[in-house]
Amino acid sequence: MKVEPLVYGDRKVYSVSGFNRGVSSWLERLPTVWIEGEVTELRRQEGWQSIFFTLKDTGDGACLPVSMARARFDALRLELMDGMTVHVFGRPELYESRGTFRLRALTIEALGLGAILAGIERLKRALAAEGLFAPERKRPLPLFPRRIALLTGNEAAAKRDFLTAVAARFPAANVLVAETYVQGPQASAAIVSALTALAQEPDVDVLVLTRGGGSFEDLLPFSDERVVRAVAACTVPVVTAVGHEQDTPLCDLAADARASTPTAAARLVVPDERELRERLDRLHLALEREAQRVFERARERILADGERLGRAPALLLERKRGALDTSAGRLRALSPRATLARGYAIVRASGGIVREAASLAPGKRVDVELAEGAFGARVEDLAP
Amino acid sequence: MTEDLSFEEARKELERIVAQLESGEASLENAVALWERGEGLYRLCLGKLDSAQGKIEELGARARAAKAPQS
Numbered sequence: 001m002k003v004e005p006l007v008y009g010d011r012k013v014y015s016v017s018g019f020n021r022g023v024s025s026w027l028e029r030l031p032t033v034w035i036e037g038e039v040t041e042l043r044r045q046e047g048w049q050s051i052f053f054t055l056k057d058t059g060d061g062a063c064l065p066v067s068m069a070r071a072r073f074d075a076l077r078l079e080l081m082d083g084m085t086v087h088v089f090g091r092p093e094l095y096e097s098r099g100t101f102r103l104r105a106l107t108i109e110a111l112g113l114g115a116i117l118a119g120i121e122r123l124k125r126a127l128a129a130e131g132l133f134a135p136e137r138k139r140p141l142p143l144f145p146r147r148i149a150l151l152t153g154n155e156a157a158a159k160r161d162f163l164t165a166v167a168a169r170f171p172a173a174n175v176l177v178a179e180t181y182v183q184g185p186q187a188s189a190a191i192v193s194a195l196t197a198l199a200q201e202p203d204v205d206v207l208v209l210t211r212g213g214g215s216f217e218d219l220l221p222f223s224d225e226r227v228v229r230a231v232a233a234c235t236v237p238v239v240t241a242v243g244h245e246q247d248t249p250l251c252d253l254a255a256d257a258r259a260s261t262p263t264a265a266a267r268l269v270v271p272d273e274r275e276l277r278e279r280l281d282r283l284h285l286a287l288e289r290e291a292q293r294v295f296e297r298a299r300e301r302i303l304a305d306g307e308r309l310g311r312a313p314a315l316l317l318e319r320k321r322g323a324l325d326t327s328a329g330r331l332r333a334l335s336p337r338a339t340l341a342r343g344y345a346i347v348r349a350s351g352g353i354v355r356e357a358a359s360l361a362p363g364k365r366v367d368v369e370l371a372e373g374a375f376g377a378r379v380e381d382l383a384p
Numbered sequence: 385m386t387e388d389l390s391f392e393e394a395r396k397e398l399e400r401i402v403a404q405l406e407s408g409e410a411s412l413e414n415a416v417a418l419w420e421r422g423e424g425l426y427r428l429c430l431g432k433l434d435s436a437q438g439k440i441e442e443l444g445a446r447a448r449a450a451k452a453p454q455s
Contacts, residue, residue: 143391171438172438176443177443179442273433277430280433283402284422287405290406294412297408
């Protein structure tokens with residue numbers, strides 16, 4: 001429709017309504033396009049002819065108001081919710097009576113499998129490049145956690161399986177359970193805040209994030225960047241057990257350990273009490289055995305020393321006796337007996353040995369000792 | 385001396401002590417001290433196992449209970 005301006009001399013002037021109509025018809029000539037964004041501020045009411053929401057850029061938060069004809073929207077049978085990432089097919093439109101710009105949606109699609117997979121793959125590469133999944137970031141799990149935090153959905157199975165396995169292996173375990181949304185658009189933010197709250201509870205030494213099996217879409221929050229980062233940044237080691245064996249949400253890569261099922265996660269976070277006691281008893285036995293061995297060795301050494309000590313006096317005596325024999329021999333050699341045996345005699349007078357003839361006088365009594373026997377005699381004469 | 389050890393710390397030290405005795409390098413006095421310490425650690429571990437009582441709490445329930453008076 002052609003908009004005719006008013007003419008004031010050489011100036012052409014448009015009415016507001018005319019301008020809006022003009023812009024509107026110009027915008028209508030733009031091609032229809034697909035736009036990706038996150039749904040926020042979804043508004044719908046029974047009597048309204050349209051539904052409204054704001055499409056938000058997940059990168060920089062730029063906003064675009066969207067409206068869609070009620071009948072068209074209902075025909076989609078789409079469970080549209082805040083937080084969902086969608087592709088909207090539509091064209092720009094001016095709401096003429098208010099002069100506001102918006103996107104007129106012709107159809108809305110929840111992100112298709114291919115697009116979601118591509119997004120996850122992109123995120124995975126980016127986080128891997130950041131080093132978030134590096135093996136050296138993995139922390140060892142405590143052997144004997146004072147308290148185990150369990151973050152789970154409110155569906156019974158995962159929680160029950162985990163608690164049953166924990167009770168069977170280690171009845172003394174303390175478990176702090178928090179339930180949260182584990183699927184749907186609010187899940188990511190809910191998981192992050194519950195994870196942070198749990199890790200701050202006193203004595204929590206390990207955290208288990210679990211969710212039973214579900215569709216690919218159900219498990220999407222566990223590949224959400226916010227959740228993956230929260231797992232990596234958690235102040236205590238995290239074990240994930242999400243979905244089934246073949247599912248590998250990104251949070252598994254950021255976790256310190258990954259279990260295929262809640263039961264397997266229980267095996268990772270608590271020791272088997274029986275095994276623990278057996279191990280402890282084996283250690284105790286080894287302690288006694290080894291200490292015993294050291295004592296035994298020391299005792300043997302002391303005994304050996306004692307035996308040597310016991311033998312010592314005899315040895316000493318023998319040595320003394322030997323020395324005595326030698327001395328006796330030498331003593332014997334020095335004794336005058338051997339000289340007498342050669343034919344010499346010892347002459348004594350008045351008790352003393354006579355060495356000089358001058359000490360005697362004729363008629364003096366002397367005693368003569370021979371090798372065999374002795375006799376008395378009187379001096380006849382003296383020779384000088 | 386052993387009271388503030390965790391189960392894990394106590395068990396690890398017990399393992400070290402056994403290894404030390406096994407090496408045969410400990411002197412007699414040292415061995416006696418090691419053995420006494422080891423016995424203490426063993427009893428500490430056992431005590432922790434015996435005294436631990438399993439407990440399951442709900443964080444959500446407590447958070448709701450804490451919030452309840454204001455709402």
